[in-house]
Amino acid sequence: MAARRTQKPARNRATREFVSEVEEILERMRADLSDLADARAGGRLDPELANRLFRSAHSLKGIAGMFGFEGVSDLAHHMEDILDGLRMGRLPPGAPALALLDEVVEVVAGMLESGEGELAAGALAQVQALIERIVASLASEAPPAADDDLDGIDASILRALTEYEEHRLRESLRAGRAIHLVEASFEILSFEEGLSELTGSVRALGEVLSTLPAPGDSPDSQIRFSLLVATECDAAELGSRIDLPNAMVRAMRASRATPTQPGSAAPAASAPTELLRDASPGESPRADGGSEIESLKSISETVRVDIRKLDELMNLVGELVIQRGAIGSLADRLLADPATARAGLELSKLHKSLERRLTDLQAGVLEVRMVPLRQVFEKLSRVVRRLRRDLGKDVRLDIRGGDTELDKLIVEQLADPLMHVVRNAFDHAIEPAADRASAGKPAEGSIRLEALQRGNHVVIEVADDGRGIDPEAVRQRAHTLGLIEQDAVLSRKEVLDLIFAPGLSTTTEVTETSGRGVGMDVVRENVTALGGIVHVDSQPGRGTTVVFTLPITLAIIRALTVGVADQRFAIPLTTVLETMLVDPVAIQRSEGREFLTLRGEPLPLRRLHAEFGLPSPPAGARVAVVVVGLGDLRLGLVVDHREGQQDAVIKPIQGPVRSVRGIAGATELGDLGTVLVLDVASLVEDAAKRREAA
Amino acid sequence: MSIEIGALGPGPFEELARSAALHGQEPIESTSERELLVLWLDDDPYALPVERVREIVRWRPITPVPRVPAAVRGVLSLRGEIVQVIDLRLRLGLAPSLAEGRRRRIVVLHGDDGQMTGLLVDRVSEVLRLRDEELRAPTGRDAGTVVALAPQGDRFVSVFDVDRVLDLGVGA
Numbered sequence: 001m002a003a004r005r006t007q008k009p010a011r012n013r014a015t016r017e018f019v020s021e022v023e024e025i026l027e028r029m030r031a032d033l034s035d036l037a038d039a040r041a042g043g044r045l046d047p048e049l050a051n052r053l054f055r056s057a058h059s060l061k062g063i064a065g066m067f068g069f070e071g072v073s074d075l076a077h078h079m080e081d082i083l084d085g086l087r088m089g090r091l092p093p094g095a096p097a098l099a100l101l102d103e104v105v106e107v108v109a110g111m112l113e114s115g116e117g118e119l120a121a122g123a124l125a126q127v128q129a130l131i132e133r134i135v136a137s138l139a140s141e142a143p144p145a146a147d148d149d150l151d152g153i154d155a156s157i158l159r160a161l162t163e164y165e166e167h168r169l170r171e172s173l174r175a176g177r178a179i180h181l182v183e184a185s186f187e188i189l190s191f192e193e194g195l196s197e198l199t200g201s202v203r204a205l206g207e208v209l210s211t212l213p214a215p216g217d218s219p220d221s222q223i224r225f226s227l228l229v230a231t232e233c234d235a236a237e238l239g240s241r242i243d244l245p246n247a248m249v250r251a252m253r254a255s256r257a258t259p260t261q262p263g264s265a266a267p268a269a270s271a272p273t274e275l276l277r278d279a280s281p282g283e284s285p286r287a288d289g290g291s292e293i294e295s296l297k298s299i300s301e302t303v304r305v306d307i308r309k310l311d312e313l314m315n316l317v318g319e320l321v322i323q324r325g326a327i328g329s330l331a332d333r334l335l336a337d338p339a340t341a342r343a344g345l346e347l348s349k350l351h352k353s354l355e356r357r358l359t360d361l362q363a364g365v366l367e368v369r370m371v372p373l374r375q376v377f378e379k380l381s382r383v384v385r386r387l388r389r390d391l392g393k394d395v396r397l398d399i400r401g402g403d404t405e406l407d408k409l410i411v412e413q414l415a416d417p418l419m420h421v422v423r424n425a426f427d428h429a430i431e432p433a434a435d436r437a438s439a440g441k442p443a444e445g446s447i448r449l450e451a452l453q454r455g456n457h458v459v460i461e462v463a464d465d466g467r468g469i470d471p472e473a474v475r476q477r478a479h480t481l482g483l484i485e486q487d488a489v490l491s492r493k494e495v496l497d498l499i500f501a502p503g504l505s506t507t508t509e510v511t512e513t514s515g516r517g518v519g520m521d522v523v524r525e526n527v528t529a530l531g532g533i534v535h536v537d538s539q540p541g542r543g544t545t546v547v548f549t550l551p552i553t554l555a556i557i558r559a560l561t562v563g564v565a566d567q568r569f570a571i572p573l574t575t576v577l578e579t580m581l582v583d584p585v586a587i588q589r590s591e592g593r594e595f596l597t598l599r600g601e602p603l604p605l606r607r608l609h610a611e612f613g614l615p616s617p618p619a620g621a622r623v624a625v626v627v628v629g630l631g632d633l634r635l636g637l638v639v640d641h642r643e644g645q646q647d648a649v650i651k652p653i654q655g656p657v658r659s660v661r662g663i664a665g666a667t668e669l670g671d672l673g674t675v676l677v678l679d680v681a682s683l684v685e686d687a688a689k690r691r692e693a694a
Numbered sequence: 695m696s697i698e699i700g701a702l703g704p705g706p707f708e709e710l711a712r713s714a715a716l717h718g719q720e721p722i723e724s725t726s727e728r729e730l731l732v733l734w735l736d737d738d739p740y741a742l743p744v745e746r747v748r749e750i751v752r753w754r755p756i757t758p759v760p761r762v763p764a765a766v767r768g769v770l771s772l773r774g775e776i777v778q779v780i781d782l783r784l785r786l787g788l789a790p791s792l793a794e795g796r797r798r799r800i801v802v803l804h805g806d807d808g809q810m811t812g813l814l815v816d817r818v819s820e821v822l823r824l825r826d827e828e829l830r831a832p833t834g835r836d837a838g839t840v841v842a843l844a845p846q847g848d849r850f851v852s853v854f855d856v857d858r859v860l861d862l863g864v865g866a
Contacts, residue, residue: 315774567758612760653769654809655778656862657762666757666769666776674757674771 018067019112020304022060026112029056029105031378037098037385047168047207050087053101057083060108072108079104088167099389102382152253153179157212157228165210165228172207172230178255180235182227183214184247191223194244199227201242206231231255305368307408313365317358318649318668324358325646325670327351362647366553369409373451373460374402376415380422380449387426394444395430397422401451406458407553410530414460414550417523417534421462421546422447424520429466429544439541441465457532457574458552463545469538471495496536497688500524528681531572531664533630549631559648559667561675562626562639565614568675569639570648570667575680577627577634579642584620596625596636603627606687607638611662628680635684650677661686730822730844732851733801733815735783739851740815741822741844746803746856748810750818753798763862767814772802779812785859786839791816803856811860822846829853 036049061076082101085091150158153169161169172179182202186194195211202208207230214226231238235251242249331351334344377399384397406414430436430445437443448463471492478484478498490498502521527534532550551557551574559570560579587594587605594605605625609616617623617640625636648667653660664679730741756768756779765784769776779800783791791798797817805811822844830843830850839858843850 319774614760651771651774651776653759653776653778654805655766655769655811656780656805656860657759657766657778660759660761662761663759666771668771668774668776673755674769674776676757676759676769 018063018069021063022072022108022112024304025056025060025063026105026109027375027378029053029060029101030382032056033098033101033105034378034381034385045086047087047171050083054080054083054087069111072111075104075108088164089171102385106382106386154181154252157181157210157226160212161210161228168207168209169228169230172209173253175230176255177206177230177232178234178251179209179253180229180231180238181250181252182229182238182242182247183224183250184244185222185224188221188223191225195225198225198242198244198247201244202227202229202231202238205229205233205238205241307369310365310369310408314369315649317362317365318647320358321362321647321649322668322670324351324354327354329671369407369553370405371408371411372402373404373406373411373458376411376418377402377449377451379415380418383419384422384426384447387423393426393430394433395426396444396446398446398448399450400448404451404453404458405552406550410532410550410553413526413530414548417526417548418449418460418462420519420523422449425462425464425466425544429464429468431467435467453552454549458550460548460550461545462548463543465543468540468542468544469496469499469536470540474498493537496538499536500534528685531679531681533633533681533685535631547631557648557650557677559646559677560626561643561646561669561672562608562624562637563641563643564608564612564639565617567612567614568643568672569608570646570669570675570677571626571628571637572650572664572677572680573645575628575630577629579624579626582623582625582638584623594638598627598636603634603636604687605636605638606683609638611683628684630681630684633684633688635687637678637683646672648675648677727823727825730824730851730853731801731818732820732822732846733782733799733818735786735788735816739819739846739849740782740840740854741851742801742803742854742856742859744821748802748804751800751802751812753795753800753814756814765862770800770812772810772812775810777802777810777812779814780860780862781814782859783814783816785862803860805860813859822851
């Protein structure tokens, strides 16, 4: 075992870079492992996935070694062994090997989180034991019979194959696929492009077992390659479908399904013109291998960016937007005066085109911040797989809408609340198999995780088909806790909403996976902090659905400005359903709480004056009502008047007072100065709570 | 616009208070110099360590914020950052200033956690350089916001503990 470091490595810049790079590799490995588990159905292994995993483990080993994290490097080395065993067919692609890989990935992730970079002796011994078990089971496993059925394959080719390539060749033969040799010559100065094009088109039709330099009488300026290909196509079909002049296909072994004449040659394209391409200037010939080149290229295509840098960019864009507004009003002033109207017109045109470009820029920067939810969903799916294994509970997690994108910051903050809800579902909601059977449900429990975009919001649903929430039990518990009166009149929804109250648990069971049932209040708190809202619906015996509604981004918003007394507030337009002028006689009261009838439904009202301790408007004055909604809660905010719409970058408020309920932050709005932005989610929730408390 | 966190902990103040309290009882070896920004409320001079001062800006309209302690006058935007402004007069329990005078300044401070806060004062005069042994213990309350008195000419300047000034007793 490598020397253990005693000191905790300082989290310096280099370490941070290491950590973020390793996180990326682990993320990739997790995704591939999960795909591998899915694709394993027929007991066969997707060679492409296994190879990718092998490459990931290899890079992990490399960079861990480079940064001196020898524990990680060791583990990565073991992963390589296992993966090598898998792809070479020495190890059965069964659950034990995959579970071990899962575990090693998680162990590495844990080391990264703890900042140790090294493994505690106990955990290491455990992993070592697992590795030994796998190696032992591999030894006991009889190696697949090496049928010497390699007839028809040139001995010169067989000699050139690596162990892995030969293994793939045998596998392909066993699967009854045809083996062909595709040969082509390339200009030496541009062979990379030509070769990768050829490889690409062949891959669409089969597996490239090996790429070999081919001997042959080609001109000095050219280089010749042959690709050993396993495919279902016969030689003629392969030849006709490779759209590359100068490529020849030679059949070596016919597939079992479609016999062809061994040794027959077919031209690859109808017109075998010379494949001559001018080397583009600046492109130099490379001596190293093709796969090396490929991997270097793929790295340079993506750039990791610190989210704070994006914030800075976003701020700059925000400031530009404000200045753009100032230019707009200057143009208007110039236009208004006949003496300067000409210049005003010019400026106005410039302003318009600036506006268009700024909008594009803004959209571009916002887009960079967006990441698919898949990352979080995959983490959850891993957790469920592990729980399933550890607890032996048969639960399936269905994931939909992983492509739905959200601001990176929101996605990060969302992981914990989602995890909590999924664990609750796994642990408490889904009944034991026996109970399910007697309830006439399928033995396998189901949790559905689904995301979809709805306007400027993303809705995420976690639905289970478990026992559901018993409203009567919730009522009792809430009453015991003193949250409600014994005889409180509550709708079903209001009762269910009580599970978000602190301290309220729907089960008395305490488990390791989801703790004491505390935490739905924390879930709601976290989601509210993101400007979102969370709701629950449940049918006893049928299941429970938890619905998260979140804004797509926190960075820049369209805001409606309103006047209240001598102040001005901005309301995120994504939460505004409509605005209206209201005659005060239309406002009714019920138990002292004001409401309005809107399209036949009562709409509760909150006066921002009262909310924020500002002077009320004179009695009888017409007021404006801004109807805001989040999820299915509606609230009418009463203000003095509405002004206009602005683009706003919401900034946190710095200083000794950390948070003000009802205020999300502030924004700078050019001429209007600094304007506070309302936190509609908390206002709506407070209004709902007051109703409950009433 | 990076803000060094950690380098500006409460350390200097405790030291400052200690050297003020100890003075006259024990020989003090340290002859380290301090730089204090002198500011005024009415005709009384106060001071705070310059290393906590980020910048000084002229009085400008402040956007009021609801649901905060009265000493918080509101927020203003400082090159894209939104900063709370504490009225030092109200913070110390003095009557509010009647005129928003031309000389009023907002002293922008680094907080102990990288957050900025503006401190509204009547005026700012100069930077005072002095040695630790020149400090005297404060005459006010033990747990007040002033931790030392610093001589200036024939009178004393009250030296603040910035973190105590910024502690409004609201949830962190």
